[in-house]
Amino acid sequence: MSERLLKIEHLYQYFPAGGFGKHKKYVQAVDDVSFFINKGETLGLVGESGCGKTTTGRTLLRLYEPTKGRIVYDGKVLFDSGDVPVMDDDGKDILENGQPKFGAKTSVDMRPYRREMQIVFQDPYASLDPRMTVGDIVGEAIDIHKLASSKEERYNKIQSLLQCVGLNSEHANRYPHEFSGGQRQRVGIARALAVDPKFIVCDEPISALDVSIQAQVVNMFEDLQAEMGLTYLFIAHDLSVVKHISNRIGVMYLGKLVELADSYELIFHPVHPYTKSLISAIPIADPKTARANKRIALEGDVPSPLNPPSGCRFRTRCPYATEQCAAEVPKWREVSAGHYAACHHLEKA
Amino acid sequence: MFKYILKRLGIAVVTIWLIATLTFFLMNMVPGGPFLSEKAVSPAAMAALEAKYGLDKPLLQQYVTYIGDALHGDFGDSLKQRGRTVTSIIATKFPVSARIGGLAVLAAFCIGVPLGCISAMNRGKLGDSIIIVIATCGIAVPSFVICTVLMYTFGVRLGWLPTLGLGSWKHYIMPVTALAFYPTAYITRLMRSSMLDVLGQDYMRTARAKGVSQFASLFKHALRNAILPVVTYLGPLLAYTVTGSFIVEKIFTIPGLGGEFIGSITNRDYTVIMGTTIFLATLMILMNVVVDIVYKLVDPRIKLK
Secondary structure, eight states, X not given: OOOEEEXXXXXXXXXXXXXXXXXXXXXXEEEEEEEEEETTOEEEEEOOTTSSHHHHHHHHTTSSOOSEEEEEEXXXXXXXXXXXXXXXXXXXXXXXXXXXXXXXXXEOOSGGGGGTEEEEOSOTTTSSOTTSOHXXXXXXXXXXXXXXXXXXXXXXXXXXXHHHTTOOGGGGGSOGGGSOHHHHHHHHHHHHHTTOOSEEEEESTTTTSOHHHHHHHHHHHHHHHHHHTOEEEEEOSOHHHHHHHOSEEEEEETTEEEXXXXXXXXXXXXXXXXXXXXXXXXXXXXXXHHHHSOOOOOOSOOOOTTSOOSSSTTGGGOTTOOHHHHHSOOOEEEEETTEEEEOTTTTTO | OXXXXXXXXXXXXXXXXXXXXXXXXXXXXXXXXXXXXXXXXXXXXXXXXXXXXXXXXXXXXXXXXXXXHHHTTOOOXXXXXXXXXXXXXXXXXXXXHXXXXXXXXXXXXXXXXXXXXXHHHTTTSHHHHHHHHHHHHHHHSOHHHHHHHHIIIIIIISOOSOOSSOSSHHHHHHHHXXXXXXXXXXXXXXXXXXXXXXXXXXXXXXXXXXXXXXHHHIIIIIIHXXXXXXXXXXXXXXXXXXXXXXXXXXXXXXXXXXXXXXXXXXXXXXHHHHHHHHHHHHXXXXXXXXXXXXXXXXXXXXXXX
């Protein structure tokens, strides 16, 4: 079995959204999400806007403090709220005498882990400090983690990082506003790579770029992974890109993970009605196949995460919804080896 | 850069000339004159005085003479203060106002910026609310009220601070405080809102992901980006404050330029009005050029053309 680099167990992220006392409201951005990522693989995370993909990515790096849950990186517990069941490597709750086992409350200082876990942000225009040269943006991380012993070493490091992402060495003295979107995203990637991380959350790194540049950047991610043995969590809303880059894909809907499987398996044998609908929406280049392909169109809009539907969150738009769906939250089950889904009607669908 | 400064200075000269011209003619349109007082002056004496200062000549000729002299650095003699040139009045009074005004601006900057930052970082909490209430009061309360309250409390009731003149460092405390009150409050609010804006920016999150500590990210990333509006405000504020405040100078009996400026207008002391106006205008324009240059240094995105 491949080694787990990162395990997310029962992760919750609720953001306060007004109201007082009893009536305090929360945006349930991430609700009981569990998954793991193996060393060297790419896990794709897809879903509509506002479904909690980005929040999941940021929360697992603890850029947001999780509301509840457990984060385990490379065998070390980074965060544990102490009130969620501990899972084994296969994502099943560990039972002791029929009772779920709980971990000890933990919250480690993330600074040493910032070296290992990095993130590439979605918006290459806003995520770089406009007052700093590109060299300093990349160099700052080197300084913080004391990765260069001399000025010369720092300089050389910055140069090689810039070259690594396809920028010129003279770009180091320029400011972010002098670059195009694609170049800025390269700067963002160089910045993330500056600390020699093992794991990178790619938070929609290509959705702000032109299509012609998207391919370049995706290929660069793949090359870097092959060279440096990186592990990615690749967040995107474009299924065709995710399909291309990921080993496994997770699908999120309204703060919940609804299905997770190997890329091939997920694309060709989806079991969750939401995944099926998503996949039917991927444009197909061949008109003949496209005509034969039936679009499963969903009706209505995504409900508000402030007040999500009871039971299964997808039930308001699901063609198979029954009373059971409103009453019970569907369990996260292993449908076939490594293929997980949460739905009451997998057989019907 | 050099070309830019030269260009700006060229524009400045034209602006100052326009201001001088406008002031000159407006001032002469206002009824009354420098030698009209309650005590009736005999027509002969009046004519003699007017002839002495060239006020009997046609207005246009007066104007040409004035501009000509001003270009040679001669701003004329005061019409009311016998034997004093306008230049000497400004030279003696300006340093007094400048010292108090400069200290006030320095205090406003040194207090307002940190207060604004603290307020922004504790948004919605008690500290923020307290600072906002005080800052709002600082903007709303007029300076003569502050002067009076300060004077009554520290000068009269407690007797800690002297109330008039500028003898020792103690004399500076109250006028500087009174002058600094409004700009401090203003800078606090300015800093708070721009800091809030910056703290929500993506690059702050990037800094956090890099592992920058909160304290370091505040100084290295947030402050540099948030200070720009304060710099904009600081230039004109400095020009305005160092030329003195009529109210504060009157209340604390400080021999500054602010009192002189207002006094010259009520007295129709034409040459002093012209001199102080041109001086204030020059200072204001100069400060704006300085602000633009500082801008360029603080924000690399700004191009000076």
